[in-house]
Amino acid sequence: MEKETFRYDNSIVRKFAFATMAFGIIGMLVGLTAALQMVDPWFNFLTPYLTFGRIRPLHTNAVIFAFVGNGIFMGVYYSLQRLLKTRMWSDALSNINFWGWQLIILSAVVTLPLGITTGKEYAELEWWIDICIALIWVVFGLNMFMTILKRRERHLYVAIWFYIATFVTVAMLHIVNSFELPVSFFKSYSWYAGVQDALVQWWYGHNAVAFFLTTPYLGLMYYFIPKASNRPVYSYRLSIVHFWALIFIYIWAGPHHLLYTALPDWAQNLGVVFSFMLIAPSWGGMLNGLLTLRGAWDRVRESAVLKFMVVAVTCYGMSTFEGPMMSLKNVNAISHFTDWTIAHVHIGGLGWNGFMTFGILYYLIPKLWNTKMYSDKLSDFHFWIGTLGIILYALPMYWAGFTQSLMWKEFTAEGFLAYPNFLETVTQLKPMYAARAFGGGIYIIGVIAMLYNLIMTMKQGTFQPEEEASAAPLTNDYTAHKGEGWHRAIERRPIQMLVFSLVAVAIGGAIEIIPTMLIDSNIPTIASVKPYTxxxxxxxxxxxxxxxxxxxxxxxxxxxxxxxxxxxxxxxxxxxxxxxxxxxxxxxxxxxxxxxxxxxxxxxxxxxxxxxxxxxxxxxxxxxxxxxxxxxxxxxxxxxxxxxxxxxxxxxxxxxxxxxxxxxxxxxxxxxxxxxxxxxxxxxxxxxxxxxxxxxxxxxxxxxxxxxxxxx
Amino acid sequence: MKWFNNRTRLLSAVALSTLLATSASAQESVVPVPWENIVSANDTAVFWVLASFAVLLLILIWVVAGVTKGLLSDTELWKGKWEQSAKAVAVFIGTSMLLSATDTLAQTEVAASPLFEMSDGLFWIMVVVDAFLLFVLLGMLYNLSSLIKSLRTTEAQAEVVVEKSIWEGSLSAAVPLEQEKDILMDHEYDGIMELDNKLPPWWLYMFYFTIAFGVVYTIYYEFSDGPSQLDEYNTEMAIAAEQKAAFLANAANNVDESTAMLLTDASSISNGKAKFETLCVACHAKSGGSTQVPMGVGPNLTDEYWIHGGGMQNIFKTIKYGVPAKGMISWEAQLTPVQIQEVASYIISLQGTNPENAKEPQGDIWVEDGAVAPAAPTDSTEQAPVAEAETASAAE
Missing domain, CATH: 1.10.760.10 (Cytochrome c-like domain)
Structure with missing residues (x-):
């Protein structure tokens, strides 16, 4: 078969890389401001626009959707073309994806400090921004899918399974959770109320973690770790088992955010058991990442890219073990509502997403600019100060969480609360909050060092907007290998992959949400409860x-x-x-x-x-x-x-x-x-x-x- | 086989330090206890059996380590010896410190009891130590046997002796690096190859375990008699109520509004002051006089005007039950009767202190000497808040 020559689009990758870097530093600085506000309310600056209540959603949105979101697009647009041996289907859609996403972020940056919010965590953006998000996400999915359909590689690599699952699930979560009734351009009310709203919201919120912060990054891990270490992926069948187990089980786990609340017991119990069953599927990803490096650990010592990725995957393993533990009701009774949760999410955020993104940037920028890193020493510095930052962030928060929870629960011999004044349990934590701000601060210093290093690297190299490659097109006369695994058949049928993923993620959500909506006994009415004046x-x-x-x-x-x-x-x-x-x-x-x-x-x-x-x-x-x-x-x-x-x-x-x-x-x-x-x-x-x-x-x-x- | 020698040293260090620390704790615990007081001979016997077992295991470990070392005495394998020794020492010190911390805990427990009864903690520490040592020994024996096997092979084969760490060995079922090409799959994506290693058995068993846990959990809580969260709550409250009843049986605490008496001793007043300054300041200001500018929430408690009546009985009652309509919350759930008595006494001690920026008087003058019948102000407190509101605005 004659080989065809084609070009990979690197410009779109560069655009997303810039956005990732810019919003990374912005999101983290906003986070640092919020951290300082916990030490001294002076840092609210007595202006409505910068109070903690408005800054905190800005921080979470900036870090999740702007920093990690652009990081996902950066990695996907780079790896997808290469794994499928084709250029993106439409440059126009790529660019609509890019500019649309940045406009969404911009509208978040404007509306959130103005107090324009739906009041649902991680879904604070108002209805018209929600519509834009849905549209842009579909543009991304369409572009990805059309690219898959015109691929020159018969089978889809595991990274792409994760991209597909990410696309369908985020679309489903976002649309279901964002049902809201607009009152004006800047105000809407959630379609759901009370318990139902809580269940839908945390079904969404938990799976935003699962399908925005986890599955796409696992896909990126499956591309960049083998590339950077030049080692084969450890186990193909582990990929299959942990992929399907992960997406099927993850979606059920949402109610673990609502343990001991007014959510019916049966829904809570489902949340507990499915969270517990998540340990192995999550660790499957960690093992496949770390064991791929078997025989390449000497290279890890040398390469900043691999070092960042190893710590990222290790943090992933730690927080995916900790998460199921925190989902056990007796542990949750202690951890919930405290800073323990904050420590937990930052092991994931700073460690897994942050370090994985940095690793990818250190890999991509020299490649795209056809040069070497400007300074390996500076990369090393970033690695060590970043790692120290994570530790100094997390430890005080764990300490604060345990301290506060124990103070809340302590009774005197007389049968009274030992600390009846809530404030006592807060002032006790101030030193820990200060230590946390310090840890976060030095993590940011590392990021600044990275930005400098990457910019200098770009300066010394020349950017290649297009990269030539060649491959034979697919033909229609393919016959399956004898004795191939059943899963190979799905891997060459992207539509099946999409449908099966959707089925896998729809089951858990449907079984939890539909009965809570329809069966009255789940929410016993109380006659004396009246609407608000x-x-x-x-x-x-x-x-x-x-x-x-x-x-x-x-x-x-x-x-x-x-x-x-x-x-x-x-x-x-x-x-x-x-x-x-x-x-x-x-x-x-x-x-x-x-x-x-x-x-x-x-x-x-x-x-x-x-x-x-x-x-x-x-x-x-x-x-x-x-x-x-x-x-x-x-x-x-x-x-x-x-x-x-x-x-x-x-x-x-x-x-x-x-x-x-x-x-x-x-x-x-x-x-x-x-x-x-x-x-x-x-x-x-x-x-x-x-x-x-x-x-x-x-x-x-x-x-x-x-x-x-x-x-x- | 470098790792092997490395590991042996580390493990021996851990084992040795564990044992030393444990035996030290045993001595400290036993010595101060007179023999005649030891009623629980079984505990002592168990302790010594466990300790001797540990010593025995340690000796065996030592022997096996010696044999292995002898077999490995040829050169190449001992490179980096000093580095490893340093590591071993570090691990030794670390473990010892950790265990001595545990010792101190165990010791405190033992010291608190007049008899030497082996605490559960100590027992389990000993069991864990023994199990750990046994595990170490078995591991070393396994390694020794594989070493002997490998030495028996021909020289040509000996050169390709495969290094197998625990991860690469029975736990992971991984195909060794050298034979990797046998399981390399026949596809490639942008240069990425995939191996077809088996699922790590420990991972798979963990997965099975979590699924089994899920099934059992669901059956217990959904289909069997597992408690609902409200059951748990009711149990918790019942236990607390029992404890509280037991505590209140203690007469010293059994004060109420009819028996409360003015306390004047310094310690009661300072206890009252401490409570006042954490709980009451929010509305009544630190001075007790609330504030004029900006207008404080609570009334001035240092003047002779009282909205709900002055004097011990009335103040006790106001603190205990609160006057929700006027913003005074009930403190019954946060202060014991004695503490309420102390706070009330402290408030009475503030009479006439006349702090700066105090709020203007509200309510009526209260005369302590009985000129006002004790019943009257109590009644007025219990009347509708309207009456109070009138007096309050009249005061303004």
């Missing part, structure tokens, strides 16, 4: 805008240490009007589910103005702008109508009365504050926020709760 609804939207859920949970777990501290544990039926749910995932501050009627209005007023006045030593920032901004009621009627559409039982036509009710309630609160000597205009945002906080968790009295329990 218009003012409370507006206050809730302010709560979401300011990102309060980043530090405060609204989920009291059925533990003695929590019911003593916060009050009656949270019931599924209490959240039926919460679009979106606001259970949170981390308690930097106390749980707020039963904060209603616990303090006076004036306490909240003073506390939001200057938290340290009510809680000396607190790390919560002040919110002075809530006291000046007038509460806009333009959207109130629309919000009520949206809620009616979503099934919240406001009376017909209530949208027309809503603003009147809102003003009356605001006046009441203002009068109340006046009695305590506080003059406030009823139309300010703080009044709405106080209304919401004072409502939280007050719908049920303990008697009702017991009745609800009996019904369960």
């Amino acid at each position: 218009p003012l409370e609804l507006e206050g809730r939207d302010i709560y979401i805008r300011e990102g309060c859920y980043n530090c405060h949970s609204q989920m009291i777990r059925p533990f003695r240490s929590e019911t003593e501290r916060y009050g009656e544990y949270s019931k599924a039926g209490e959240f039926v009007y919460d679009h979106p749910f606001q259970w949170g995932s981390k308690r930097t501050g106390p749980d707020l589910h039963r904060i209603g009627a616990k303090y006076s209005d004036s306490w909240h007023y003073n506390h939001m103005w200057d938290p340290a006045s009510m809680s000396p030593g607190t790390i919560m920032p002040s919110y002075p702008w809530l006291f000046d901004s007038e509460l806009s009621t333009d959207l109130t009627a629309g919000k009520i109508r949206a809620m009616q559409t979503l099934g919240v039982p406001y009376e017909e036509g209530y949208d027309q009365l809503a603003v009147e009710d809102l003003n009356a309630q605001a006046q009441q609160i203002a009068d109340n504050l006046k009695k305590d000597g506080i003059e406030v205009l009823p139309q300010t945002e703080i009044v709405a926020l106080i209304a919401y906080l004072q409502r939280l968790g007050t719908d049920i009295k303990v008697k009702d709760a017991q009745a609800a329990m009996v019904n369960q």
